[in-house]
Amino acid sequence: MTKKLNLSPASVRMWLECPYAFALDRVAKVPRTQRVITPQMHTGRAVHTVLEQIAKQPELSAEFAESSLERTFSWDAYADRAEAEVAFQTARERLATWLVTPYGREAGQLLAVEKMLRSPERDGLVLSGRPDLVRIYPDDTIEVVDHKSGLCTPSAEELKGEPQAAIYRILAEVHWPGYPNYRVTFSYLATGTTVPVQFGREEVEAWWEFILDVAERIRKARAQVEGDLHLEEAFEPQPGARCARCMFRKVCTFRSV
Numbered sequence: 674m675t676k677k678l679n680l681s682p683a684s685v686r687m688w689l690e691c692p693y694a695f696a697l698d699r700v701a702k703v704p705r706t707q708r709v710i711t712p713q714m715h716t717g718r719a720v721h722t723v724l725e726q727i728a729k730q731p732e733l734s735a736e737f738a739e740s741s742l743e744r745t746f747s748w749d750a751y752a753d754r755a756e757a758e759v760a761f762q763t764a765r766e767r768l769a770t771w772l773v774t775p776y777g778r779e780a781g782q783l784l785a786v787e788k789m790l791r792s793p794e795r796d797g798l799v800l801s802g803r804p805d806l807v808r809i810y811p812d813d814t815i816e817v818v819d820h821k822s823g824l825c826t827p828s829a830e831e832l833k834g835e836p837q838a839a840i841y842r843i844l845a846e847v848h849w850p851g852y853p854n855y856r857v858t859f860s861y862l863a864t865g866t867t868v869p870v871q872f873g874r875e876e877v878e879a880w881w882e883f884i885l886d887v888a889e890r891i892r893k894a895r896a897q898v899e900g901d902l903h904l905e906e907a908f909e910p911q912p913g914a915r916c917a918r919c920m921f922r923k924v925c926t927f928r929s930v
């Protein structure tokens with residue numbers, strides 16, 4: 674019997690970038706205390722938490738948003754107070770930009786906020802993801818919105834090549850089936866811009882096939898480890914620039930930086 678495997682956008686991406694990182698996460702299960710959570714990740718999380726509060730209670734004011742950010746911000750994650758102040762200012766700017774052009778707040782009807790979505794099992798694979806919010810528009814378009822707090826703004830074509838957009842698209846149809854249009858929109862808080870991504874039926878199926886193939890390769894590598902192959906032989910490390918932002922860099926002996 675095929676062993677059930679649950680994959681999220683982050684875990685598929687991790688496998689594609691460095692299978693060894695995936696193995697440290699899901700096979701070796703490196704404890705949280707040995708992982709490196711970058712201050713930028715804390716900052717992004719703080720902004721997301723405030724946006725979630727506002728999505729759930731749209732009547733909340735800009736003043737509330739700012740004071741909530743101050744409370745939610747992980748001041749202790751930074752090495753010194755000056756560094757934390759700079760990061761907090763960045764977070765404030767992201768929030769302020771969004772409050773001027775609050776994508777995902779006003780149009781359409783809200784269906785879900787930070788809700789964990791899961792697909793039914795297909796060949797032993799379950800897809801899951803927690804998008805920031807899901808809305809439905811008067812023209813019956815279901816839209817998944819994901820806020821990004823980084824500086825980079827990829828093109829729609831680049832985003833279509835990423836597992837996150839594809840998995841959110843799949844999950845939207847699983848949970849709200851039968852609608853004529855599904856869209857995944859990435860909202861970039863640094864610039865106030867949005868990039869919508871849409872998939873044709875064949876593209877959705879091609880992504881399913883691709884991720885099923887990833888799942889199969891993960892199962893094989895796991896079986897090799899259970900058969901006493903070393904973790905790094907079954908899940909090949911891919912050191913490179915990514916090591917600088919890898920949460921396992923403290924415990925990984927293959928890191929390049």
Ligand code: SF4
Nearest residue numbers: 691694916919925928
């Ligand atoms: S530090 Fe580099 S090689 Fe090691 S797990 Fe992370 S990405 Fe892979």
